[in-house]
Amino acid sequence: MRYRALSDVRVVDLTHFIAGPYATKLLADMGADVIKVEPPFGEGGRKLGPHRADVEDRGGLFAFLNLNKRGVTINLKHQRGRELLAGLLDGADLLIENFVPGTLAALGLAPDELIAKFPRLSIVSISNFGQDGVERDGKLNDLVLFARGGWTFPVGEPDREPLTPPGSLAQYVAALYGAVAAMQALAARDLGLGHGQHIDVSILEATVATMIYETVTFQYTGIVRSRAGKRFAVGPFLIATLKCKDGYAGLHCVTDKQFEGLCDLMGRRELASDPRFNSALNRMLNNDALLEIVEAFFIGRERKWLYREGQRRAIPLVPIPRVTEVLEWEQTRARNYFETIDDPVLGRIRVPGTPLRLTSHRAEASRPAPRLGEHNREIFGDRLGLTDAEIDSLKKAGTI
Amino acid sequence: MKSIFDGKLRVLDISMGWAGPLVGQMFVEMGADVIKVEDTHHFDWWRGSLSMAPPEMQPIERAAVFNTANRGKRGVTLDLASARGIEILKRLIEVSDILVENFSPGVMDRLGLGYEAVSAINPRLIMISMPSFGSDGPECNARGYGNTVEAMAGVTGLTGYHDSDGQRYTLSNALGDPVGGLHGVFALMVALRERERTGLGQLIELAQVESLIPFVADAIVDFQFTGKVPAARGNRHREHAPHGIYRCAGDDNWIALACETDDQWRSLASALGLERQAGDKRFANESARKANEDALDAELSRAIAPLSADDCVARLRDAGVLVAPVNSAAAVMADPQIQSREYFVAIDRAVVGTHLYPGAVARLPDTPLRADAPAPLLGEHNRQVFAEILGMSDDDIAGLERIGVIGSTPRQHRVA
Numbered sequence: 001m002r003y004r005a006l007s008d009v010r011v012v013d014l015t016h017f018i019a020g021p022y023a024t025k026l027l028a029d030m031g032a033d034v035i036k037v038e039p040p041f042g043e044g045g046r047k048l049g050p051h052r053a054d055v056e057d058r059g060g061l062f063a064f065l066n067l068n069k070r071g072v073t074i075n076l077k078h079q080r081g082r083e084l085l086a087g088l089l090d091g092a093d094l095l096i097e098n099f100v101p102g103t104l105a106a107l108g109l110a111p112d113e114l115i116a117k118f119p120r121l122s123i124v125s126i127s128n129f130g131q132d133g134v135e136r137d138g139k140l141n142d143l144v145l146f147a148r149g150g151w152t153f154p155v156g157e158p159d160r161e162p163l164t165p166p167g168s169l170a171q172y173v174a175a176l177y178g179a180v181a182a183m184q185a186l187a188a189r190d191l192g193l194g195h196g197q198h199i200d201v202s203i204l205e206a207t208v209a210t211m212i213y214e215t216v217t218f219q220y221t222g223i224v225r226s227r228a229g230k231r232f233a234v235g236p237f238l239i240a241t242l243k244c245k246d247g248y249a250g251l252h253c254v255t256d257k258q259f260e261g262l263c264d265l266m267g268r269r270e271l272a273s274d275p276r277f278n279s280a281l282n283r284m285l286n287n288d289a290l291l292e293i294v295e296a297f298f299i300g301r302e303r304k305w306l307y308r309e310g311q312r313r314a315i316p317l318v319p320i321p322r323v324t325e326v327l328e329w330e331q332t333r334a335r336n337y338f339e340t341i342d343d344p345v346l347g348r349i350r351v352p353g354t355p356l357r358l359t360s361h362r363a364e365a366s367r368p369a370p371r372l373g374e375h376n377r378e379i380f381g382d383r384l385g386l387t388d389a390e391i392d393s394l395k396k397a398g399t400i
Numbered sequence: 401m402k403s404i405f406d407g408k409l410r411v412l413d414i415s416m417g418w419a420g421p422l423v424g425q426m427f428v429e430m431g432a433d434v435i436k437v438e439d440t441h442h443f444d445w446w447r448g449s450l451s452m453a454p455p456e457m458q459p460i461e462r463a464a465v466f467n468t469a470n471r472g473k474r475g476v477t478l479d480l481a482s483a484r485g486i487e488i489l490k491r492l493i494e495v496s497d498i499l500v501e502n503f504s505p506g507v508m509d510r511l512g513l514g515y516e517a518v519s520a521i522n523p524r525l526i527m528i529s530m531p532s533f534g535s536d537g538p539e540c541n542a543r544g545y546g547n548t549v550e551a552m553a554g555v556t557g558l559t560g561y562h563d564s565d566g567q568r569y570t571l572s573n574a575l576g577d578p579v580g581g582l583h584g585v586f587a588l589m590v591a592l593r594e595r596e597r598t599g600l601g602q603l604i605e606l607a608q609v610e611s612l613i614p615f616v617a618d619a620i621v622d623f624q625f626t627g628k629v630p631a632a633r634g635n636r637h638r639e640h641a642p643h644g645i646y647r648c649a650g651d652d653n654w655i656a657l658a659c660e661t662d663d664q665w666r667s668l669a670s671a672l673g674l675e676r677q678a679g680d681k682r683f684a685n686e687s688a689r690k691a692n693e694d695a696l697d698a699e700l701s702r703a704i705a706p707l708s709a710d711d712c713v714a715r716l717r718d719a720g721v722l723v724a725p726v727n728s729a730a731a732v733m734a735d736p737q738i739q740s741r742e743y744f745v746a747i748d749r750a751v752v753g754t755h756l757y758p759g760a761v762a763r764l765p766d767t768p769l770r771a772d773a774p775a776p777l778l779g780e781h782n783r784q785v786f787a788e789i790l791g792m793s794d795d796d797i798a799g800l801e802r803i804g805v806i807g808s809t810p811r812q813h814r815v816a
Binding site: 060154200221318 | 589738
């Protein structure tokens, strides 16, 4: 889904894989004019899974992450290619990239020089470790990033190896910081600075930023949180993923009121005044005993029943759905959250819609992710004024 | 221009927990004047419980999470159950640019602070509502916090060991909260830009669960392509092996490592002295290693167990393998890269003293973000804010204190 709130913002998008493309997707969904610039062989993210059988060169994630963007190809190793890029940057507000630090400079496109040449341009660089620092050039993947950033250590069974979070969650977090930074650069420029700046976002720092529970809490308490199995942690609360009759349920019981509700739900109102559990502090000290009681109750109940009866008592208690159930959840259906896109290669797919609902605009249907070089003629012709013959010869030379 | 807003933007933050307060905190980073409004009865629940320590210990001023998510805000209290409290809040709304709330749907309307009411007071106001599951729809009244939002977004359903019986785990950071907050900041920046053009504010609705679902888009699309429910893979990878977490010498020390190519596997084997295993047919290429991953993991576990994590990480890094220690919070703060970029900032906060807090993530050289001011005590800035912004006299303020509309002493929740 797409709004038109940022229709006056021009973005040149040199990103690849996930962290960069999700940042530019956020801008594109808000109506920014995002031109995705790829090398003539395509960015690596085109091949990320999941794949439809027999389609290797366009994965499902690419089709989602690049909605609402137009796509051109440019070989930046060619002098003529860099001139084309400069043409796109002329009049652009943002250049967003997530190359290994130093890549732009090595191509003769050093950020500071670009900003000197195009003073209204801001450049957002998203990289694994940031643009400087002693380990700037290290390697990362999701497993290693989660581990290093502190997300993994406190998750899993105490007597087993720590358990990594699924997927590429932290890449998306970094993307958000990148998209916010892009808007910050525009605000600074337009509120008085008058010119653009080069912004540095480290994926590792974005990952660490979401761990305030840990980094600050341990300094206050001196206690390093360790794995607490099905519990989020052992604390003055019961936050846990508990087995029930037909799956798992997620319980978040923190306040006195929620605890009283939980006792009522279990038909054990006397527990609320039990000296083991009658205050947050006591619930922390006797957390194991509390867990045991609640577990024994949950195992005999169905998810739906727990959800209904828990919520009736204002307890944040939910069934734990599989992703397939998220797609069919009546709440997302009623809110028309998922959007059915008609991808030119992959066909009809239901994808998450934009989570931002502005009231100033009506949401429109998304434009599918571009095929490789799909908008070469349109962009190079209309925006840069190249003739068809010039475009053909660039193609022949491998520049586009 | 020292910061993006140089104090010229005012944000009224009446939210609690993490998602909403993070929005306000990130506007503090940009130089906005952010006023956090609490109620002496219903103070921000992230301050924790009064029962955690005796009153003289000021337990609700000792919550690390609250003290992080509310840095640099000015703190005031207002009894929102009283007509006088609502009236004062409306006067603050009149002179604010942004209003952040994350109550359950319907609460703002009941307080007389629905969008229609507040925009009538101040048409330039941008209001953001951040309910867990949306402000409409059949489940909109369900209660949700970071972890429950994470579950309903499908994340928890994917978080489990590869060989488990189905047990699922919640993430360590209540991810639904910061992700909701970050989307909220982004949306507000978009709306502010629009306001420059149109002169008008607007209502933004952000269902926190909807902001997290895109993070598992791959699993959602995978199911549509294959018809199979994606399994929890634990520390393993769809294609690559080895890809896991292995115990090192000492107490609860672990490393995470991954090989994405055969070359990386061979250099890992040589760095750990596993020449025999490197020549083993079962591990000769990626598909063989994937097929024999249990045996492979057993070999690696044996080889890594006697090594220190530092030694192991250094050897494997030199060998070009993807590797990192599995860092505890303390180790994260000692990470050489984190330290060399001075990511954490020291802040001296009343009651608790000086600690290191996570800094602003984006580095904007010409308008640096600042995250180095302390979180307010309950009602700390009542006098300052009500006098400076609303022109109240000392007598007015003392009168409000006397009738309990404002205050700085936490009180037990009223019994309904």
